Amino acid sequence: xxxxxxxxxxxxxxxxxxxxxxxxxxxxxxxxxxxxxxxxxxxxxxxxxxxxxxxxxxxxxxxxxxxxxxxxxxxxxxxxxxxxxxxxxxxxxxxxxxxxxxxxxxxxxxxxxxxxxxxxxxxxxxxxxxxxxxxxxxxxxxxxxxxxxxxxxxxxxxxxxxxxxxxxxxxxxxxxxxxxxxxxxxxxxxxxxxxxxxxxxxxxxxxxxxxxxxxxxxxxxxxxxxxxxxxxxxxxxxxxxxxxxxxxxxxxxxxxxxxxxxxxxxxxxxxxxxxxxxxxxxxxxxxxxxxxxxxxxxxxxxxxxxxxxxxxxxxxxxxxxxxxxxxxxxxxxxxxxxxxx
Amino acid sequence: xxxxxxxxxxxxxxxxxxxxxxxxxxxxxxxxxxxxxxxxxxxxxxxxxxxxxxxxxxxxxxxxxxxxxxxxxxxxxxxxxxxxxxxxxxxxxxxxxxxxxxxxxxxxxxxxxxxxxxxxxxxxxxxxxxxxxxxxxxxxxxxxxxxxxxxxxxxxxxxxxxxxxxxxxxxxxxxxxxxxxxxxxxxxxxxxxxxxxxxxxxxxxxxxxxxxxxxxxxxxxxxxxxxxxxxxxxxxxxxxxxxxxxxxxxxxxxxxxxxxxxxxxxxxxxxxxxxxxxxxxxxxxxxxxxxxxxxxxxxxxxxxxxxxxxxxxxxxxxxxxxxxxxxxxxxxxxxxxxxxxxxxxxxxxxxxxxxxxxxxxxxxxxxxxxxxxxxxxxxxxxx
Numbered sequence: 001x002x003x004x005x006x007x008x009x010x011x012x013x014x015x016x017x018x019x020x021x022x023x024x025x026x027x028x029x030x031x032x033x034x035x036x037x038x039x040x041x042x043x044x045x046x047x048x049x050x051x052x053x054x055x056x057x058x059x060x061x062x063x064x065x066x067x068x069x070x071x072x073x074x075x076x077x078x079x080x081x082x083x084x085x086x087x088x089x090x091x092x093x094x095x096x097x098x099x100x101x102x103x104x105x106x107x108x109x110x111x112x113x114x115x116x117x118x119x120x121x122x123x124x125x126x127x128x129x130x131x132x133x134x135x136x137x138x139x140x141x142x143x144x145x146x147x148x149x150x151x152x153x154x155x156x157x158x159x160x161x162x163x164x165x166x167x168x169x170x171x172x173x174x175x176x177x178x179x180x181x182x183x184x185x186x187x188x189x190x191x192x193x194x195x196x197x198x199x200x201x202x203x204x205x206x207x208x209x210x211x212x213x214x215x216x217x218x219x220x221x222x223x224x225x226x227x228x229x230x231x232x233x234x235x236x237x238x239x240x241x242x243x244x245x246x247x248x249x250x251x252x253x254x255x256x257x258x259x260x261x262x263x264x265x266x267x268x269x270x271x272x273x274x275x276x277x278x279x280x281x282x283x284x285x286x287x288x289x290x291x292x293x294x295x296x297x298x299x300x301x302x303x304x305x306x307x308x309x310x311x312x313x314x315x316x317x318x319x320x321x322x323x324x325x326x327x328x329x330x331x332x333x334x335x336x337x338x339x340x341x
Numbered sequence: 342x343x344x345x346x347x348x349x350x351x352x353x354x355x356x357x358x359x360x361x362x363x364x365x366x367x368x369x370x371x372x373x374x375x376x377x378x379x380x381x382x383x384x385x386x387x388x389x390x391x392x393x394x395x396x397x398x399x400x401x402x403x404x405x406x407x408x409x410x411x412x413x414x415x416x417x418x419x420x421x422x423x424x425x426x427x428x429x430x431x432x433x434x435x436x437x438x439x440x441x442x443x444x445x446x447x448x449x450x451x452x453x454x455x456x457x458x459x460x461x462x463x464x465x466x467x468x469x470x471x472x473x474x475x476x477x478x479x480x481x482x483x484x485x486x487x488x489x490x491x492x493x494x495x496x497x498x499x500x501x502x503x504x505x506x507x508x509x510x511x512x513x514x515x516x517x518x519x520x521x522x523x524x525x526x527x528x529x530x531x532x533x534x535x536x537x538x539x540x541x542x543x544x545x546x547x548x549x550x551x552x553x554x555x556x557x558x559x560x561x562x563x564x565x566x567x568x569x570x571x572x573x574x575x576x577x578x579x580x581x582x583x584x585x586x587x588x589x590x591x592x593x594x595x596x597x598x599x600x601x602x603x604x605x606x607x608x609x610x611x612x613x614x615x616x617x618x619x620x621x622x623x624x625x626x627x628x629x630x631x632x633x634x635x636x637x638x639x640x641x642x643x644x645x646x647x648x649x650x651x652x653x654x655x656x657x658x659x660x661x662x663x664x665x666x667x668x669x670x671x672x673x674x675x676x677x678x679x680x681x682x683x684x685x686x687x688x689x690x691x692x693x694x695x696x697x698x699x700x701x702x703x704x705x706x707x708x709x710x711x712x713x714x715x716x717x718x719x720x721x722x723x724x
Contacts, residue, residue, distance in 0.1 A: 122646075167439070177677040186430050195688075210724070211721060214723070215722075215723070225723045225724075226723075226724070228715070230723075231714065231715065231723050231724060232711070232714040232715075232718070234717075234718060234723060235659065235713075235714035235715075235717035235718050236659075236714070236720070238345070238654050238656065238717055238721055239659055239717070240659050241630075242345045242347065242636070242653070242656050242660075243611075243632050243633075243636070244662055245346065245347070246347040246632055246635050246636045246639070247451035247628070247631070247632040247635070248345065249346070249348070249349060249577075249635075250349060250631070250632070251633045253349045262631075263631075265624075265628070266627070266628045266632060268630045268632040269624065269625060269628035270628045270629065270631075273625070273628075314625070315621045315626070317623040317628070318620075318622070318624035318625040318628060319618075319620040319621040319624055320620075320624065321623075321624030321625075321627040321628055322615060322619070322620030322621055322622070322623040322624030322627065323615065323620045323624070324624075325608055325623070325624070325627055326608060326611055326612065326613055326614065326615050326620060326623070327613050327614070329613070330605045330606070330607075330608035330611075331605070331609075333605055333608060333627070334427045334428075334563055334601075334605070335484070336390055337627075337630055337631055338423075338634075340358070
């Protein structure tokens, strides 16, 4: 890890320690509003104006590391969505508005069209839409930046109480639109990569916490980590976490300029599977204690259960991989696997 | 942070060039019918194929030229062996000699052993077996009872080894013997010997495996003489030798590619336009495969840099053997076997039936899954 990246991640750790207490988390989950102090602190450090490939102080891999670390801390704010939007806008050459941004996942938007400079259609599951003024979306071959103030037509939350709202795109105003070939595919793949990075970050947290918990918790006169059954659970959790981060790193390396759809599919499918297995193992290790609302484990596991389904769940990406190999012919499977080196 | 990173490794140009060279060689061999793809390729032996590999410089690849090696990088060797495993080539004859015994002799053997044996291994003419397990000693290796006693100019070996793969086709065996102390003294007093399998006093008896194939053996030692300079690492160093090289052994492509040739044939059977549910089942395996290969090549890169990532290697083997055992189970849900029991068996049916009967061994050989999880737990600081 580079020194710059290490400093940045430490700085994020410090901000989280100083500005996000349990009351702020509970308030964010209940209200659907992110803690303003937290966003301001990140903003001041330049951590919210990242994501573009060529601009800003941070490289792409560094910004992905920051998103992963934010997920490690289960930060209740739209940092990943802002980074994703900035990356897409930067690639399209659209001027990037300041502040938090959101993105419409193509898989949950219906009848999206851009005709005569006006949008139409319905988007569901849009992160934090109620509290954000601008969204990025794909309409046909166009990447669109839209002002969505007043366009929220319904409110909801995912399993982690992160706002996931509906947008009546007819009420959104087009700010800019630029032709981008296969725009929906690009938005979807970049979004899936960001979610994979987040899954991997949250799994690291679950592993860290499970290791310290099993080392501290004493039953039958010794820490439960001394029991072989528990050691094997932790080994499996470490393996799933390692697989998720390896698959994700591979996708990030392959996707600097634009998403590599094969690598992203591998990452989202593998990290999503690890999320399910990993959260089940962690809850087993934490026992009844970890099954309470009060316990911090749920901040990670409810995000794992939600993020694995966003921008396409495992089955979606697995099917894409299966179809791609089948269509290419069995004899080219190995060349595809070794194609990146 | 306790998570283990697997930094991507960039394959050097020489490895990329070697890949296409090896692929061309293997394609030609298959076209000429020199071998048919199989699963668990480390259990299919073909000395003629091994000699061809030796002639082409694919054995002893990283060793010094003065011992018959080719002074290539670990990543080049990685590429050559993964290409062979991916097509299910019969690599068993030379496998242990090239992967394990040769490197041990190179590092810890006497000069005479190196000069006599290594060039023959690199030529694909000399094969090795491993004598570790005994009837009462499986995972708990430190309990070996087979003994070595001092004699004029060397040692006399007595005892019995089991599950010794390919001893019947091998020239030598590297075996672990107790040279001093009692079994209760555990790790102390163990020595590894290079044993000539034609030496008087050796008896090799087949032990047929679950599907009736002769792969492993029982080897008995009745006052077998081994010269002084045929120890590996010297007297009493056996335990350190056995445990020091496990990262090499546990993270290689053989730990996740055993049933890959079956996956290829299953994709062929599946056809170009599969049902979405079947596509997802197969695609899941592709995601696992791509991830495991990334982790495994990353470890090869760490080894190349002189690191010793023992915990990461154990993680790869645990995930890898689980994966190669999943392929037959997933595939049989989509491509049922029943009718294929009767018909002329196509390659898919042959590989599938072999894999289903063979795969229990994947999480036993080279350290059981339970032992590996213990090693991972130690790496996590739990023991």
